[in-house]
Each structure stands twice: as C-alpha cells, then as structure tokens.
Amino acid sequence: MKSPEYDLDAVRSQIPILRTHIPMNNCSQAPQCSATRAAADAYLTSWNEAGMDWDAWIGEVDAARAEFAAFVGAQAGDVAIATSVSQATASIASGLDFTGTRRGVVASGGEFPTVGHVWLAQERFGAEVSWVPVRDGMIHLEDYASAIREETLVVSACRGYYQTGFKQDIGAIAELAHEHGALLYVDAYQTLGSETFDAPSSGADFVASGCLKFLMGIPGIAFLWVRPGIAERLEPSITGWFGRENPYAFNAQQLDWGDGARRLDTGTPPVMEAYIARAGMAWMRELGLAAIADWDAHLGLHTVRGALARGLEVLGPIDEPRAPMTAIACTDSHAVEAALRERGIIASARGPAIRLAPHFYNTTDDVNQALDALADVMESAP
Numbered sequence: 001m002k003s004p005e006y007d008l009d010a011v012r013s014q015i016p017i018l019r020t021h022i023p024m025n026n027c028s029q030a031p032q033c034s035a036t037r038a039a040a041d042a043y044l045t046s047w048n049e050a051g052m053d054w055d056a057w058i059g060e061v062d063a064a065r066a067e068f069a070a071f072v073g074a075q076a077g078d079v080a081i082a083t084s085v086s087q088a089t090a091s092i093a094s095g096l097d098f099t100g101t102r103r104g105v106v107a108s109g110g111e112f113p114t115v116g117h118v119w120l121a122q123e124r125f126g127a128e129v130s131w132v133p134v135r136d137g138m139i140h141l142e143d144y145a146s147a148i149r150e151e152t153l154v155v156s157a158c159r160g161y162y163q164t165g166f167k168q169d170i171g172a173i174a175e176l177a178h179e180h181g182a183l184l185y186v187d188a189y190q191t192l193g194s195e196t197f198d199a200p201s202s203g204a205d206f207v208a209s210g211c212l213k214f215l216m217g218i219p220g221i222a223f224l225w226v227r228p229g230i231a232e233r234l235e236p237s238i239t240g241w242f243g244r245e246n247p248y249a250f251n252a253q254q255l256d257w258g259d260g261a262r263r264l265d266t267g268t269p270p271v272m273e274a275y276i277a278r279a280g281m282a283w284m285r286e287l288g289l290a291a292i293a294d295w296d297a298h299l300g301l302h303t304v305r306g307a308l309a310r311g312l313e314v315l316g317p318i319d320e321p322r323a324p325m326t327a328i329a330c331t332d333s334h335a336v337e338a339a340l341r342e343r344g345i346i347a348s349a350r351g352p353a354i355r356l357a358p359h360f361y362n363t364t365d366d367v368n369q370a371l372d373a374l375a376d377v378m379e380s381a382p
C-alpha cells in the first residue's frame with residue numbers, strides 16, 4: 001500500500017481539527033496547523049509586548065516574500081506582495097498599455113471570476129478581451145492557438161480550473177503566447193502547494209497565488225512572481241509607497257520605482273498574514289514539496305476513482321492532468337455541503353458541484369469516508 005515519504009501520523013498531529021473533522025476543502029480553505037497558529041501568536045505577542053515593531057514586522061513580510069520565492073524556485077526580488085490575487089492582477093493590468101494596436105487580452109474561460117473581472121475592467125482603457133472556451137470541463141490548446149494573435153498583449157491562463165480541477169499546460173500556452181509576442185499571466189492559486197512548480201522555467205511571465213488553499217494559510221495576502229526584466233516595463237497606476245525605490249523617503253511629489261517586482265508592491269503590507277503565510281509554506285518545504293505532490297496526486301486519483309466507483313458523476317477530467325480536487329455534480333451543492341458538515345466532513349460547494357480536495361495530511365481512509373458519506377447524502381437528497 002502506498003504511503004507518503006513523510007511521517008503522516010506526525011503531520012496529522014500538527015492539525016488539531018483532524019481530531020473532530022475530515023477537512024477535504026483545500027480548494028477553498030486549508031486547516032490551521034501548529035506552525036501557522038504559532039506564527040499568529042508570535043505576531044500577537046510582538047504587537048502586545050512591543051506595541052509597535054515595524055522593522056521586525058517588515059522583516060517578516062520580506063521573509064514571507066523570500067519563502068514564496070523559494071517555494072516557486074525564484075528570487076525574492078522577483079516577488080511582489082499583494083493582499084489578494086485580484087489586487088495583484090489589477091496591479092499588472094494597470095501597468096499595461098492598451099492604447100496601441102497590441103491591446104488584446106486572451107483569457108481562458110476557466111479563470112476565477114475575479115481575474116476575468118480585472119481584464120474586463122481594462123476595456124475602458126482600450127483592452128479587447130476574448131475568451132478561450134471551456135469544453136467538457138477542460139480548456140484546449142488548439143483553442144488558444146486560434147485565439148492568440150499579433151494584437152494579443154497578454155494571455156491569462158489559470159494553472160488549475162477552480163470548477164473541475166483541470167490543469168492547463170502552462171509551457172505549451174507560453175510558447176503560443178510568446179510566438180506572438182504576448183505576455184503570459186498565470187493564476188496558480190488552485191494548484192500551488194499540491195504540485196511542484198518552478199516559476200522561472202514554467203514559461204509564465206507572471207505567476208500569482210494567494211495562500212489559503214494548498215499553501216496552508218489565510219486570506220489577506222497574495223504573492224506575485226514577475227519574470228526578471230518584465231517588471232521594469234510596467235508603471236502600474238495601482239501603486240503606493242511600498243512600490244517606491246525607498247518607501248521611507250516620504251516625498252509625495254516624486255514617483256520613482258522600486259527594484260524588480262517590488263515596484264508592484266502597494267501600501268502597508270499584510271503583516272500578520274505574512275507571519276502565517278511564511279509558516280505554512282515553510283512547514284511544507286520542510287516536509288518536501290515533491291513528497292507532498294506525490295501524495296496529493298495519489299489522493300486525487302483515489303478520490304476520482306472512488307467517486308466513479310460509487311456511481312457519482314464527476315465533472316471535468318478523470319485522468320491526468322488534474323489537481324487533487326474532484327468536482328462531483330449535484331443539484332444543490334450548498335445543501336450537500338451542509339449535510340456533509342453534519343457528518344464531520346468539510347467539503348466545498350461551488351455552483352453545480354461539491355468539491356473534494358484532499359491534501360498532504362489526509363489519508364486514503366479520509367477520502368473513503370468522505371466519499372461514502374457523500375454517496376449516502378446524494379442518495380437521500382441529490
């Protein structure tokens with residue numbers, strides 16, 4: 001029987017909610033673990049005892065930046081701090097020029113709505129947005145090939161589709177985008193932490209992610225990796241004092257730009273969130289990202305196969321490439337989520353599907369129990 005390379009019992013002992021629940025909702029919110037709890041406590045203690053310690057707090061934000069960089073195989077100087085993926089995407093968009101002949105945005109129909117909204121909001125500034133369709137829960141390369149043109153300024157492709165778990169081939173999309181001189185923006189929120197991802201060799205020009213899904217964090221902080229050499233081409237109108245060469249120069253009448261991706265930083269950064277984000281990612285790196293990815297892939301496959309074996313209807317891909325999340329069709333996904341919660345299982349409703357997204361701390365038995373409960377719930381109230 002397959003087991004992870006790390007000590008699963010030891011990992012599970014670090015996640016208190018496992019004593020009472022089976023969390024299977026990493027596509028929505030990861031559970032609290034000892035490391036993230038301790039990090040939150042460390043911030044609260046510092047705030048309480050020192051009253052104010054900005055040097056240490058900003059140091060912690062930079063440590064989180066460096067941790068994210070290491071997580072995606074990059075340099076800290078190529079990572080900007082944001083408060084959400086929406087804000088990171090909007091910062092990029094506000095630095096692009098949509099007034100020339102190259103003004104097209106080709107976005108996948110699998111983008112999380114917020115990303116689509118940011119691109120649509122650029123139409124006021126000249127952007128022309130077109131969509132690559134989702135077909136059978138998947139997004140096909142040939143549809144990118146026909147959508148991307150010489151007029152395309154940026155291609156927007158999520159790595160994992162939040163609705164079905166379908167994973168896009170970022171390298172292949174990058175080739176198509178770059179052949180036509182377009183930039184590639186990737187939202188990796190639904191996959192980062194469940195697979196190893198090396199931003200510099202991925203082909204992407206921008207990679208954004210928040211922390212509350214497979215990175216074991218909380219809302220309020222997001223990271224944006226920018227390919228070296230590209231940040232300097234952007235003068236984002238969504239900006240703030242932390243985007244300056246020296247944030248402490250306090251000159252309201254001078255707009256200069258910080259080094260590398262730092263020019264995409266905006267206002268006072270999310271300090272407590274940075275403590276927590278760093279701790280979650282650091283714990284995962286300690287356990288081994290490849291080992292986590294391997295176990296997540298196993299759990300994902302076990303979930304999709306188990307769902308089919310129980311006669312449940314799976315939306316989207318059955319085979320690779322897919323995130324560890326499985327979407328199961330149901331008419332009232334919120335009622336199903338509530339019924340599962342009564343049985344101690346935390347799943348995530350989204351539109352026409354209930355989503356089960358195990359992560360590195362789950363066992364195959366967790367998955368079996370969740371699927372048995374789901375099949376039972378669906379039989380009485382589909």
Ligand SMILES: Cc1ncc(COP(=O)(O)O)c(C=O)c1O
Nearest residue numbers: 084085086112114162189190210
């Ligand atoms: C793929 C993806 N991108 C973005 C978001 C949301 O981004 P934010 O709320 O940080 O703007 C989500 C879900 O919350 C998501 O699943």
